[in-house]
Amino acid sequence: MIVAEAKPQILPAPRGKTALQIEGVWHVVVLNDPVNLMSYVVMIFKKVFGFDESTARRHMLEVHEQGRSVVWTGHREKAEAYAFTLQQWHLTAVIESDEAR
Amino acid sequence: MKRVEVKLSLPVVEPLLAVIKAAVDSLGRDLAAPLAMTGLEGEFRDTWTGDLLAGQNEDMRALLGLFDDQFPFTGVIVFDEENAEAVLRACSAVRLRLRARFLTTLTDEILEGGDVELAQLGEGVRTAFMCYLFLATIQELIIQHLDSTILDS
Numbered sequence: 597m598i599v600a601e602a603k604p605q606i607l608p609a610p611r612g613k614t615a616l617q618i619e620g621v622w623h624v625v626v627l628n629d630p631v632n633l634m635s636y637v638v639m640i641f642k643k644v645f646g647f648d649e650s651t652a653r654r655h656m657l658e659v660h661e662q663g664r665s666v667v668w669t670g671h672r673e674k675a676e677a678y679a680f681t682l683q684q685w686h687l688t689a690v691i692e693s694d695e696a697r
Numbered sequence: 698m699k700r701v702e703v704k705l706s707l708p709v710v711e712p713l714l715a716v717i718k719a720a721v722d723s724l725g726r727d728l729a730a731p732l733a734m735t736g737l738e739g740e741f742r743d744t745w746t747g748d749l750l751a752g753q754n755e756d757m758r759a760l761l762g763l764f765d766d767q768f769p770f771t772g773v774i775v776f777d778e779e780n781a782e783a784v785l786r787a788c789s790a791v792r793l794r795l796r797a798r799f800l801t802t803l804t805d806e807i808l809e810g811g812d813v814e815l816a817q818l819g820e821g822v823r824t825a826f827m828c829y830l831f832l833a834t835i836q837e838l839i840i841q842h843l844d845s846t847i848l849d850s
Contacts, residue, residue: 631793639848
């Protein structure tokens with residue numbers, strides 16, 4: 597999944613030019629699920645975002661205890677790519693506009 | 698290449714494989730974790746879903762590949778840098794499916810805590826829960842032994 601990742605993977609097909617225009621600041625939010633293992637979530641955060649162990653663990657615990665964690669902030673296009681990557685790993689992720697928060 | 702071989706107990710694991718394969722089959726056209734994203738344009742959403750499904754199905758082949766023709770004779774499964782990521786993801790997908798299809802009577806708290814009285818479960822739920830635990834064990838083994846391999850890939 598592209599530029600959005602610490603390691604290259606398969607990317608979704610490119611969107612149209614208009615949709616690719618920068619649309620402000622967007623957050624990638626991971627939502628809690630009762631199925632995926634904590635160690636699995638930590639490993640994915642390290643792999644996808646390049647987090648160190650303590651940062652990955654902090655975000656994992658935030659997801660677990662608060663139901664959600666903002667794991668990345670930036671342009672929409674890249675946020676979508678990150679969300680796609682997390683979905684490949686079967687984590688539930690959404691993107692939210694900074695204006696909506 | 699780092700390689701991990703695990704010898705499994707055939708009498709314990711073989712009864713679980715039919716349930717795991719049924720869960721895999723049921724995922725052929727469905728994402729294990731449905732898209733939570735809203736606001737995606739129709740064509741873009743379809744493309745995403747198609748790409749995710751293709752990847753999910755490929756991962757399933759890696760998982761089922763662990764239990765090939767030799768498995769009933771050897772009881773051995775092998776993880777390496779070629780299959781570790783795909784098997785990890787496939788285990789997650791099947792666990793999500795088992796939870797959605799067979800473990801709905803168990804609360805999130807019970808599943809997360811693992812505090813389940815197996816003897817009190819019906820046979821179908823008990824087998825599905827054993828599969829759920831078995832796949833989690835595979836994930837733990839891979840993360841424990843191949844974490845650096847996956848992060849470097």
